[in-house]
Amino acid sequence: MTVLTAFRGVRWYLKQFTGEAKWDEYLERCRAEGRKPTxxxxxxxxxxxxxxxxxxxxxx
Amino acid sequence: xxxxxxxxxTRPRSSPRSIAVWGAVAxxxxxxxxxxxxxxxxxxxxxxxxxxxLASYAIAYRFYSRFIAYRVLRLDDTRATPAERFHDGVDYDxxxxxxxxxxxxxxxxxxxxxxxxxLAAQMGYLPGTIWIIVGVILAGAVQDMVVxxxxxxxxxxxxxxxxxxxxxxxxxxxxxxAVFAIMIIILAVLALVVVNALAESPWGVFSISxxxxxxLFMGFYLxxxxxxxxxxxxxxxxxxxxxxxxxxxxxxxxxxSETLTLSKEQLxxxxxxxxxxxxxxxxxxxxxxxxxxxxxxxxxxxxxxAFGLMIARPVLENQAVTDFAxxxxxxxxxxxxFPFVFITIACGALSGFHxxxxxxxxxxxxxxxxxxxxxxxxxMLMESFVAISALIAASVIDQGLYFAINSPAGATGGEPGAxxxxxxxxxxxxxxxxxxxxAQSIEEETLISRTGGAPTLAFGISLIFSKAFxxxxxAFWYHFxxxxxxxxxxxxxxxxxxxxxxxxxxTIGNVWPKxxxxxxxxxxWSASAVVVGLWGYILYLGVTDPLGGINQLFPxxxxxxxxxxxxxxxxxxxxxxxxxxxxYAWVPGLPLTWALITTMTASFQKVFSSDPRIGYFExxxxxxxxLDNGELLAPATDADQMNQIIxxxxxxxxxxxxxxxxxxxxxLSAIPIWVRAARSGGLPTTEVPHETSHLVAPSDFFATKEExxxxxxxEKSQDQLAGTRGGH
Numbered sequence: 001m002t003v004l005t006a007f008r009g010v011r012w013y014l015k016q017f018t019g020e021a022k023w024d025e026y027l028e029r030c031r032a033e034g035r036k037p038t039x040x041x042x043x044x045x046x047x048x049x050x051x052x053x054x055x056x057x058x059x060x
Numbered sequence: 061x062x063x064x065x066x067x068x069x070t071r072p073r074s075s076p077r078s079i080a081v082w083g084a085v086a087x088x089x090x091x092x093x094x095x096x097x098x099x100x101x102x103x104x105x106x107x108x109x110x111x112x113x114l115a116s117y118a119i120a121y122r123f124y125s126r127f128i129a130y131r132v133l134r135l136d137d138t139r140a141t142p143a144e145r146f147h148d149g150v151d152y153d154x155x156x157x158x159x160x161x162x163x164x165x166x167x168x169x170x171x172x173x174x175x176x177x178x179l180a181a182q183m184g185y186l187p188g189t190i191w192i193i194v195g196v197i198l199a200g201a202v203q204d205m206v207v208x209x210x211x212x213x214x215x216x217x218x219x220x221x222x223x224x225x226x227x228x229x230x231x232x233x234x235x236x237x238a239v240f241a242i243m244i245i246i247l248a249v250l251a252l253v254v255v256n257a258l259a260e261s262p263w264g265v266f267s268i269s270x271x272x273x274x275x276l277f278m279g280f281y282l283x284x285x286x287x288x289x290x291x292x293x294x295x296x297x298x299x300x301x302x303x304x305x306x307x308x309x310x311x312x313x314x315x316x317s318e319t320l321t322l323s324k325e326q327l328x329x330x331x332x333x334x335x336x337x338x339x340x341x342x343x344x345x346x347x348x349x350x351x352x353x354x355x356x357x358x359x360x361x362x363x364x365x366a367f368g369l370m371i372a373r374p375v376l377e378n379q380a381v382t383d384f385a386x387x388x389x390x391x392x393x394x395x396x397x398f399p400f401v402f403i404t405i406a407c408g409a410l411s412g413f414h415x416x417x418x419x420x421x422x423x424x425x426x427x428x429x430x431x432x433x434x435x436x437x438x439x440m441l442m443e444s445f446v447a448i449s450a451l452i453a454a455s456v457i458d459q460g461l462y463f464a465i466n467s468p469a470g471a472t473g474g475e476p477g478a479x480x481x482x483x484x485x486x487x488x489x490x491x492x493x494x495x496x497x498x499a500q501s502i503e504e505e506t507l508i509s510r511t512g513g514a515p516t517l518a519f520g521i522s523l524i525f526s527k528a529f530x531x532x533x534x535a536f537w538y539h540f541x542x543x544x545x546x547x548x549x550x551x552x553x554x555x556x557x558x559x560x561x562x563x564x565x566x567t568i569g570n571v572w573p574k575x576x577x578x579x580x581x582x583x584x585w586s587a588s589a590v591v592v593g594l595w596g597y598i599l600y601l602g603v604t605d606p607l608g609g610i611n612q613l614f615p616x617x618x619x620x621x622x623x624x625x626x627x628x629x630x631x632x633x634x635x636x637x638x639x640x641x642x643x644y645a646w647v648p649g650l651p652l653t654w655a656l657i658t659t660m661t662a663s664f665q666k667v668f669s670s671d672p673r674i675g676y677f678e679x680x681x682x683x684x685x686x687l688d689n690g691e692l693l694a695p696a697t698d699a700d701q702m703n704q705i706i707x708x709x710x711x712x713x714x715x716x717x718x719x720x721x722x723x724x725x726x727x728l729s730a731i732p733i734w735v736r737a738a739r740s741g742g743l744p745t746t747e748v749p750h751e752t753s754h755l756v757a758p759s760d761f762f763a764t765k766e767e768x769x770x771x772x773x774x775e776k777s778q779d780q781l782a783g784t785r786g787g788h
Contacts, residue, residue, distance in 0.1 A: 016159040018290040018352065032782060044287040048344040050150055053578060055562050056421055058351075058548070058555040059413045060172030060246050060406075060621070 022047065082122065089115030096186065096380075103375045106452045109189050110369055113448045117441045120197040125437040128202065132636075132644040133209050135429040140753035142215045143425050152216075155425040157434060157757065163425070164435050166355045167417045168204070169443045171250055171549045172407025172621075175513035177451035178520075179614060180404040181462065182392040183385035185378045185455040187401045192451065195402070195409030196444035199651030203625055204414045205436030206632045206648050211419035212426055213747045219419045223631050223726065225746050226638065231729040235627050238722040239416065240563055242620040244591070245715070246413065247556045248598035249617040250549045251335075252609050255327045255599070256512035257546060260505055262320035263308035263539050265327075268546050269320075270304035271350065272334075278349035294352045298360075301353060301547075305539050309503065321505075324603045331553070332596035338554035339561055339588045347554055354548040361544045365449050365521065372528035378455035378462070383487070391467035391486065392511075393611055394673040395665065399658040403618040408447025410655060412624025414440065430759035438761070453520030454513075460490025461498055461507070465516050468608025469509040470695025479508045502538035511610040518542045553595075560591035601708050606701045607679075616712055619662050623723040626655045630730045637734045640742030645734075656727070663720035667713055676713030680706050 015021040023040060030037040037043075092112035095104070129135045146152035155163070180188040211217055217225075220239055224232025258264045277300075278293045286292065311317045322330070338346050384390030385397040393404060407413070418436060426432060454462065463486055464472060464479045472479040476492035483490055499507045502522060507515060518541035525537040562578060564587040569576015575583045602609030632648035669675030672682040686693045687702045696702045737743045756774035758767040 013159065013162075014291055016156055017162050018294070020288060020290050023288050041287045044282070048283070048342075048348070051343050051348060054151070055559045056167060056555065057413075057416055057559045058170055058552040059168045059411065059417060060170045060250060060552060 019047075082119070085115050085118050089119060096189065100380060104380075106369060106374045106376055106456060109185065109376075109448060109452055112189070113193050113445060116193050116197065117445070120201070121437060121441060124197060125201070125205065125433050128205060128437070128647060129430065129433040132641065132647050133206065133432075135209070135432055136750075137428050137430050137759070138750075138753055139429055140751045140755070141212060141426045141429060142423065142748075143427060144753055144755050145751055146215075146424075152424045154427045154755065157427060157431045157759075158761065160422065160425050160427075160431070161435050161439060161761075162359075164417070164422045164439045165442050166358065167421070168411070168414045168439060169358065169446055170407070170552045171253060171514075171545055172411060172413075173443050173447035174450045174517055174545060175253055175614075176405040176407055176618065177447050178454040178513040178516050179392050179466070179610070180401050181378055181451060181454040182382065182390040182466065183397055183401055184381040185376055185451060186380040187385055187397055188405055188451045189448070191401055191405055192409050192444055192447045195405070196440055199625075199654060200408075200410040200414070200444065201437040201440035202648060202651055203410065203412075203629055203632070204418050204440040205432060207415045207628050208418040208423055208426075208436040209429075209432050210632065210635050212423035212429070212432065215748060216421075216424035217419065217746075219415050219628060219631065222419065222746075223627065226631060226634055227726065227730045227733060231726045234722045234725040234729075236563075236567070238620075238624060238627060238719060238726075240560065240567075241715070241719065241722075242412070242624050243556060243560055243563075244594045245598065245613075245617055245620050247553055247560070247595040248602065249610075249613050251328075251331050251553055251595065251599045252602045252613065253512040253514050254546050254549045254553075255324050255331065255603055256510060256610065257514035257518075257542050258322070258327055259324045260321055261542075262311045262317040263503065263535075264542050264546070265320045265322055266308040266311050266316065267301075267304045267539060267543050268550070270307070271301065271353065271543075271547060271550070272346070274300045274304065275346050275350040275353065278352070279345040282349065283344055290352060293349070294356055297349065297353050298356055301357070301543070305536065305543050308539055309535060325600075328596065328600050328603050331599070332592055334550075335553055335557050335596070336588055336592045339557040339592065340585055343558075347551075347558070350547075350551055351555070354551040357544045358548055361541070362446055362449070365453070365524070366445075368521075368524045368528040369449065369452060372524045374452070374456040374524055374527065376452075376455045377458050379459070388674075391463060391471055391611075393614055394671075395615070395662075399662040399665075400615065402654075402658040403615055403622065403662045405447065406618045406621040406625075408444050408450075410622060410625050410651065411443075412621050412626070412628055415624065415628035427755060427757045428753070428759065431757070434760055450517055453517050453524060455520075456523055457516065457520050458490065458494075460488040461495070461519075462516060463488055464490060464495055465507050465510050465519070466513075467509060468511060468611050468695070470606055470608060472509045474506075474509055476506075476508065501534050503535040504538070509608075511608060513610070514542060514545045517545065557588065557591050557595075561587040564590060601711065604704065605708050606695050606697075606705055607708075612708065612712060615662065615666060616716060619659050619666070619716065620719045622655050622659045623663075623719050626652060626659060626723050627726045629655060630727050634730045634733055634737075635745060637737035638743045638745045639747070640737075642738045642741075656723075659723070660720065663716055666716045667720075676709045676716060680709040680713065683709070 023043060026043060027037055088111060092108045092115060095108045096112055143152050143154045147154060177188050177192065210222065214222060220232060220236045223235040258268060274297055278297045281293045311320055388394065388396035393400065422435065426435065460483050463483050467482060472482050476495040479495060480490055480492045495508060499505065502519065518538045521541040522534045522537035526534045565576050565578055565583055574580065577583060602613045605612050629648045629652035633645050633652055636645040636648060665674050666676055670678050672679040683693055683702055683705045687699065692702060696705055756770050758771065
């Protein structure tokens with residue numbers, strides 16, 4: 001039980017940290033609002049386009 | 061009103077259990093410090109340093125950061141953060157506090173906290189340990205937290221913008237130039253570390269080169285094969301990366317060792333071309349996937365190192381304080397303990413560069429104001445822990461070997477016999493055979509004069525890991541450590557080049573709007589070329605410098621990084637006065653005073669010192685005078701090298717003076733504002749007005765029982781809200 005909880009916690013964290021969870025949240029939102037979601041490919045492409053225009057500095 | 065919140069936050073404190081726990085932590089810390097302070101010439105375990113650090117961090121976090129949070133800044137959870145107010149899911153995005161902590165840490169921690177402490181180990185382990193721990197508690201973590209807070213209260217404005225709006229146009233322009241120039245220096249010095257680690261090392265070159273096709277593969281995988289499966293592709297990437305490190309051990313059998321044995325000059329060309337291409341390629345191809353790899357490696361190695369230290373429990377070979385701390389004649393970098401230890405160790409104790417990250421992406425993603433404490437203060441404590449681990453890794457190496465690795469080639473002559481002789485003149489001893497054996501143990505051609513910190517750190521890490529996890533793998537661990545350092549330096553270099561390019565385009569865009577369009581290719585390409593050209597030029601100077609590039613450039617890097625911190629702290633003090641909190645202006649004022657004392661002393665010495673080993677211009681004059689008399693001064697071996705030293709010293713001296721003047725400009729333009737604000741009890745600022753927050757989320761790493769209940773109630777009310785909406 002505790003192992004399972006820990007595993008779930010780690011998986012949740014990694015999904016959030018990498019941004020994979022964004023897709024799940026988007027699907028959730030579409031369902032709540034009764035919209036038809038776009039394809040994952042388009043969704044990720046949109047996110048990549050945004051990353052292209054913004055910068056994140058990496059420090060020393 | 062905000063005071064009410066701080067009262068509300070005061071939970072019933074001082075329970076007997078809490079007093080017992082914190083009392084115990086204080087005792088552990090005090091014992092560790094006492095052992096470190098009193099042991100001389102005995103076998104001191106590295107764990108004393110580790111636990112002195114951990115206990116000090118815990119107490120500082122529990123008490124000092126809490127004081128800053130609720131007394132000084134008055135974090136107010138009734139106020140909506142920019143993430144809650146704008147919530148566009150793109151720039152402004154409500155992020156779980158623990159996830160944001162991870163993002164923030166990944167952005168601030170890089171090679172800096174690994175390199176500085178390794179170089180500072182020439183003065184012994186004690187000065188570095190004290191500065192890293194005291195520095196982070198009173199300076200570095202304070203800066204990160206306060207800048208994050210003020211930027212959050214201004215919708216995530218950048219440091220440059222805030223200086224311009226709160227201090228004035230002159231200060232703003234000075235800050236902008238300083239930020240850009242300092243970034244170029246940082247990129248050049250980081251790249252220099254990589255070049256020094258990879259030169260004449262076919263194994264290293266093999267593994268690092270393979271990261272490019274691995275990252276490209278990951279990029280295409282995410283774009284075309286399975287979009288969005290980041291965890292999956294990162295796992296594949298890390299596995300390939302480990303194979304690349306193992307494969308590097310077979311370069312000789314593959315007949316590649318000659319092709320991959322590159323000189324420093326060849327590596328410079330390679331890095332410059334790479335930096336340019338990486339900054340103009342779409343980010344999904346190279347930059348983003350490489351960032352995933354480097355982040356996972358970063359966190360993985362740090363965790364592994366912490367465990368390794370606990371298991372191996374190594375003994376410190378370094379002295380507590382070496383003679384170099386007092387006489388200032390150390391071969392790694394010149395100058396005495398004050399001010400140069402405080403300059404050499406920037407990241408890990410006080411790093412101005414963090415102010416750029418605390419005023420960029422992070423403030424736009426904070427869910428609740430009170431979380432600023434764990435993200436800003438907590439994140440920097442974690443980086444400090446990395447610096448302490450690096451200091452330990454450098455201090456468990458035999459000191460003769462340490463100085464053979466870290467002295468410039470001009471001093472060691474680059475071969476075992478001469479190096480052993482040079483080391484003995486320093487008062488340490490190592491035999492030529494031992495030098496060769498050390499290099500063989502990690503399957504490198506040589507370890508002599510492999511300056512820059514990375515090879516030393518990697519050697520220390522390989523010692524610790526071999527001891528902790530079983531022997532026979534020293535060479536693997538060494539190249540593993542080199543790979544991990546090079547990987548995130550390269551990530552910093554390509555991300556930094558892009559940031560520099562955006563800054564340049566933005567600045568020129570004020571005059572010529574078309575140039576500011578980041579998707580306009582001619583602008584993007586030319587701005588990238590300028591940025592790469594600038595750091596590439598300084599990198600080339602460092603690589604070819606007969607006096608040793610690290611020896612010459614690292615002080616410039618450290619001083620400029622802390623001058624940036626001085627600018628950020630000046631802004632913080634200004635805002636304390638403007639907000640009518642003059643009473644607490646000492647909180648950022650104390651580190652500001654210290655940063656100004658050390659950086660200005662160091663800058664003064666680097667510009668005006670009459671010791672040619674320290675003062676850039678005196679160095680220039682000495683070599684110029686010798687050249688005019690037709691003489692050659694060691695380590696120069698011909699007139700060309702003499703001219704090179706003269707040109708480099710002049711450039712370094714001018715840059716050093718320029719950075720100091722820019723910082724003085726910012727501070728001087730802020731002082732009249734302090735006086736006016738203190739007299740009138742405050743001045744208007746650009747802080748956004750209070751808007752009520754509806755979001756509920758815990759404040760600290762671990763949620764309390766009350767917080768968990770509040771979050772549950774909040775989630776329930778949100779669900780009901782969604783339910784009623786759906787019913788219509």
